[in-house]
Every structure is written in structure tokens, then in C-alpha cells.
Amino acid sequence: MTSDQASAEERATAPGVTDVTPVPLAQVSSFDHEVDVLVVGAGCAGAAAAMEAAAAGAEVVVLERASGPGGSSAQSGGELYLGGGTAVQRACGFEDDADNMFAYLRAALGPHVDEEKLRLYCDGSVEHFEWFRSCGVNFQESLYDAPTWMPFTQDGLMWLGENAWPYNELARPVPRGHRPATKGWAGHTVMEALMGACREGGASVHTDTRARSLVVDDGGRVVGVVARRFGSQVTYRARRGVVLTTGGFVDNDEMxxxxxxxxxxxxxxxxxxxxxSGIQMAAALGAATRRMGFVEAAYTAVPAMVCRGMLVNGLGQRFINEDVYPGLFSHAALHQPGPCWVLLDEQGLESVPDGDEMGVRPTYAAETLEELEEELGLPTGSLGRTVAAYNEHAATGTDPLFHKDARWLRVLEGPWAAVDPRLGFFAEGSTGGGGTGFQGFTLGGLSTTVDGEVRSVTGSLVAGLYAAGRASSGIHGEGYVSGTSLGDGTFFGRRAGRAAAAARA
Known part of the structure; x- marks a missing residue:
């Protein structure tokens, strides 16, 4: 028997095999489980897809390779990028609409956003907010009004760069970062609510079950999955469709x-x-991918410090307005000569609110900029020139070079401190980003329609196969804003679940 003729059982039980080659239906003698819709991955997109499919009357099972649901969604900050006039926005005194939201996101997530998906996302944002509330996600009607990665308060609304240049000139500034009533990281709060609603809606979750290959019939339609659970093979038949919500590929160094x-x-x-893994399983069927080189990077620099001082690169130069959404200064820093440093004076450091310092203290201090340059290994005179130019304009309340908002502008005076973002947050001596200060994830994935249908490399659709979340290419272009992963994943996960449930069995 050749390797091509080997049965699904033989290939799946071979030790160490990670073969994602599709399994012909004829090679599966029987299925252990049969359902209408099979969702692979129990993160935010998978929960949303399962809920909508079950609400449409489909029998649904969700496969999760870990011992519990949640995935990367549960470990996230929990921000949900929503707008257009939500109840929280109105309660905080802000008027918003879908067109205004679209104008900001098209710029902030660009260049090269998926405008068709983005338009739908903005138009449906208020309804999507109410859907979260119906799932049990609660929001406090108050605003956290300062740059931050995430508030360590229960405020339900935060700015995510909408009020920083150049975006404040492209769209009317309105905050859209919605957060559950949880201090700090709130992804677990979102996922607890979604998985509770998912189970209440009738979907079943099979944990410790890793999907390995897609099953296809003679016509090329995806009709199931071959999985592994505690060393044994488990087969699933999906009468209407398989929805891949397996996440991105940041943990795969080969990819x-x-x-x-x-x-x-x-x-x-x-x-x-x-x-x-989900991307690879689909690609083995000829599925197309899109924008696989687009990523998000987070630099472990404290926004409350950055906006009160400045961010300089390895040449001692500023390169961005420091009051922007921190993901934006992070992405810019990733492409700078490094390392990059947070430069503060004593007044700026002491004005950082308690708790907002995220456990970070300066790693270098000096009476003069010349001394600090020497300690940091920066070119002689570089900080002096940078600070002199900054102070000249700050004295008049302007920043003609980078347009930092006047709220955060003032003349900086010694003594001086520098923070090394490579050391990370909270724990003394800890490192962020493997010692580089950067941590990231991927934005590209399977090419899908607005209803999650997976496209093939020929431009046709892969029958029976859907995808959402980071396993797919969503609304993003080359940019990113917090909350658009959970927002995009759930919004298009819902659409994929409905589409799969409506497919002909």
C-alpha cells in the first residue's frame, strides 16, 4: 500500500505525524460523531459561530484542543472595538455614527483594509454591541480619559487613538474601546460570558480534541474532520459545514x-x-490565504509615561507623536534603529497616576542629557538636540514635527530618567518579548467572503468550509487597533455560523 492509499486511521495514529493532508470520505469507515455544524476552536470567533449556528436550529459541536475553552481570546485585554452610537458612548456624552467609525478605522487599520468587511462591521456595530450585552457582557457607563494599554479600572469606554493626530483630522474623535466591567485584563470575562451563552444555546464543546485533517467527499466538499483525543483518533461528520476558528500562526516559527x-x-x-493548524489544513485543500505578512506588535512601553515624556530610537531621535494608540507607536518602534527608550524628566515621572506605571520604574537616571546619552550608548549630542527642539515648540504649546496634543506638551527639564521597555511590565528583572520588548501576533489568514466562506486559489469557494477570527484575513490592512480582534472575530464568526447552518445538508 502506498502512502497515498494509507487509511485515515493509519496516518492519524503514526507517532509524531502532523500530516494535514485531506482525508477522502471513502477512507473513513464510520464516524464517531455526526452533527450539522462543526466548529474547530473555542475562542471568541468559535463561540460566536457556534451560538449563531445553534440559534439557527443546527446541531453544533465545538472542538477545542486545550483542556478548556477560551484560547488567546481569554488571555487578551478584553477590549471590544465598537461604535456607531452605542449606549455606553451616548451615556458618556459622545455622538457617533457608522460613517465616522468607518473613516477612522479605514485610516487606522490601513493601508489596504478590506473595505467590504469593514463597511459591514461599522454598519452593524451597534447591533453587535447589543449582542454582547445579550450574552451577559456588562459595561460600566464611564470613560477612562488617558492613553493606556488597558485601564486598571472598571470604566467601560476608552480612547484607542481616535483623538490623536492624524486621525483626529480624518474623523470626528469619538472613543470606541468598549471594556467589560473588569479591572485590567478582561478577555476571560468576555469568554466566560460567550461560552456560557454558547452552552445555553445548545452547542456542545469537546475539549482535549485536536483537529488534524479535513475530510472531503468525491466532489471536494468538506464533510468532516479527523481529530485526536488522548492519543486516539476521533472522527466527526459535519452535514452542513466546518468552521475553522483556530487562531493565527504566531507560534509556528516555520510559518x-x-x-x-x-x-x-x-x-x-x-x-x-x-x-x-487550521490555515494549514485548509491550504492543503487548495484554500487561498491573504495578507499573511501583516502583523501587530506591542512594545512594552507604558503609555502613561510615553505621553508625559518622549519615545526616542537608538539614534536619540523622536519618531512619532507619543499620545497615539500604543499599538501604533509600537509598530513604528519595531521598524526603528533600536533599542527605543522612554525619556522622562522628574516632573513627568512623578505625575504618572498610581497603578498606571504597570510596575515599571526607570532603569537609568542622570542629572544631564550628556550623562544619559553616555549611559544609553546614544550618539553624542543626540538627546540634547532632540529635547531642545521639543522644548522650543512645547513652550508655545505646539509640536510641528509630530503633532502631539497640547494636553501632553510641556517643557522638559532635568534631572532625567530613561525606561528600557525590553525589561517588560510588573516584575523587576522580567523581560518582555524575549528580551526585545516586542510581542506580536499575525493578522493574515485564509481568504474568506463576508460570510466566512473560504476561497480557493482558483477563486471559487471551498464547499462546506468556513473560517473566522485570526485563522482568516479579516478587516485589517497593515494597521491594528485594540479590540478589533475580538470585535472582528465575533462579528464575522457570527456570520460564518449562520452561513454554515443555512448550507444544504
Missing amino acids: LTDHAPVLLGHGKVSDGLDDG
């Missing part, structure tokens, strides 16, 4: 090397299981 090498050597924002 990073091929598609997004900019993240190699840096930390990973994931639960450790974003290995691209």
Missing part, C-alpha cells in the same frame, strides 16, 4: 519564516497554541 519574519525572535501574544 513566520515564510510569511511574517518581522516577528521572529520577538515575544508572542497568544496562548501558545496559535500554530496555524
Whole structure:
């Protein structure tokens, strides 16, 4: 018997095999489980897809390779990028609409956003907010009004760069970062609510079950999955469709090397299981991928410090307005000569609110900029020139070079301190991003329609196969804003679940 003729059982039980080759239906003698819709991955997109499919009357099972649901979604900050006039926005005194939201996101997530998906996302944002509330996600009607990665308060609304240049000139500034009433990291709060609603809706979750290969019939339609559970093979028949919500590929260095090498050597924002397996299973069927080189990077620099001082690169030069959404200064820093430093004076350091310092203290201090340059290994005179130019304009309340908002502008005076973002947050001596200060994740994935249908490399659709979340290419172009992963994943996960449930059995 040749390797091509080997049965699904033989290939799946061979030790160490990670073959994602599709399994012909004829090679599966029987199925252990049969359902209408099979969702692979129990993160935010998978929960949303399962809920909508079950609400449409489909019998649904969700496969999760870990011992519990949640995935990277549960470990996230929990921000949900929503707008258009939500109840929280109105309660905080802000008027918003879908067109205004679209104008901001088209710029902030660009260039090269998926405008068709983005338009739908903005138009449906208020309804999507109400859907979260119906699932049990609660929001406090108050605003956290300062730059931050995440508030360590229960405020339900935060700015995510909408009020920073150049975006404040492209769209009316309105905050859209919605957060559950949880202090700090709130991804677990979102996922607890979604999985509770998912189970109440009738979907079943099979944990410790890793999908390995897609099953296809003679016509090329995806009709199931071959999985592994505690060393044994388990087969699933999906009468209407399979929805892949398996996450991105930041944990797969081979895929990073091929598609997004900019993240190699840096930390990973994931639960450790974003290995691209769903993308690989679909690609083995001829599925098309899209924008696999697009990534997000987070620099472990404290926004409350950055906006009160300045961010300089390895040449001692500013390169961005420091009051922007921190993901934006992070992405810019990733492409700078490094390392980059947070420069503060004594007044700026002492004005950082308690708790907002995220456990970070300066690693260098000096009476003069010349002394600090020497300690940091920066070119002689570089900080002096940078600070002199900054102070000249700050004295008049302007920043003609980078347009930092006047709220954060003032003349900086010694003594001086510098923070090394490579040391990370909270724990003294800890490192962020594997010692580089950067942590990232991937944005590209399977090419899908707005209803999650997976496209093939020929431009046709892969029958019976859907995808959502980071396993797919969503609304993003080359940019990113917090909350658009959970927002995009759930919004298009819902659409994929409905589409799969409506497919002919």
C-alpha cells in the first residue's frame, strides 16, 4: 500500500505525524460523531459561530484542543472595538455614527483594509454591541480619559487613538474601546460570558480534541474532520459545514519564516497554541490565504509615561507623536534603529497616576542629557538636540514635527530618567518579548467572503468550509487597533455560523 492509499486511521495514529493532508470520505469507515455544524476552536470567533449556528436550529459541536475553552481570546485585554452610537458612548456624552467609525478605522487599520468587511462591521456595530450585552457582557457607563494599554479600572469606554493626530483630522474623535466591567485584563470575562451563552444555546464543546485533517467527499466538499483525543483518533461528520476558528500562526516559527519574519525572535501574544493548524489544513485543500505578512506588535512601553515624556530610537531621535494608540507607536518602534527608550524628566515621572506605571520604574537616571546619552550608548549630542527642539515648540504649546496634543506638551527639564521597555511590565528583572520588548501576533489568514466562506486559489469557494477570527484575513490592512480582534472575530464568526447552518445538508 502506498502512502497515498494509507487509511485515515493509519496516518492519524503514526507517532509524531502532523500530516494535514485531506482525508477522502471513502477512507473513513464510520464516524464517531455526526452533527450539522462543526466548529474547530473555542475562542471568541468559535463561540460566536457556534451560538449563531445553534440559534439557527443546527446541531453544533465545538472542538477545542486545550483542556478548556477560551484560547488567546481569554488571555487578551478584553477590549471590544465598537461604535456607531452605542449606549455606553451616548451615556458618556459622545455622538457617533457608522460613517465616522468607518473613516477612522479605514485610516487606522490601513493601508489596504478590506473595505467590504469593514463597511459591514461599522454598519452593524451597534447591533453587535447589543449582542454582547445579550450574552451577559456588562459595561460600566464611564470613560477612562488617558492613553493606556488597558485601564486598571472598571470604566467601560476608552480612547484607542481616535483623538490623536492624524486621525483626529480624518474623523470626528469619538472613543470606541468598549471594556467589560473588569479591572485590567478582561478577555476571560468576555469568554466566560460567550461560552456560557454558547452552552445555553445548545452547542456542545469537546475539549482535549485536536483537529488534524479535513475530510472531503468525491466532489471536494468538506464533510468532516479527523481529530485526536488522548492519543486516539476521533472522527466527526459535519452535514452542513466546518468552521475553522483556530487562531493565527504566531507560534509556528516555520510559518513566520515564510510569511511574517518581522516577528521572529520577538515575544508572542497568544496562548501558545496559535500554530496555524487550521490555515494549514485548509491550504492543503487548495484554500487561498491573504495578507499573511501583516502583523501587530506591542512594545512594552507604558503609555502613561510615553505621553508625559518622549519615545526616542537608538539614534536619540523622536519618531512619532507619543499620545497615539500604543499599538501604533509600537509598530513604528519595531521598524526603528533600536533599542527605543522612554525619556522622562522628574516632573513627568512623578505625575504618572498610581497603578498606571504597570510596575515599571526607570532603569537609568542622570542629572544631564550628556550623562544619559553616555549611559544609553546614544550618539553624542543626540538627546540634547532632540529635547531642545521639543522644548522650543512645547513652550508655545505646539509640536510641528509630530503633532502631539497640547494636553501632553510641556517643557522638559532635568534631572532625567530613561525606561528600557525590553525589561517588560510588573516584575523587576522580567523581560518582555524575549528580551526585545516586542510581542506580536499575525493578522493574515485564509481568504474568506463576508460570510466566512473560504476561497480557493482558483477563486471559487471551498464547499462546506468556513473560517473566522485570526485563522482568516479579516478587516485589517497593515494597521491594528485594540479590540478589533475580538470585535472582528465575533462579528464575522457570527456570520460564518449562520452561513454554515443555512448550507444544504
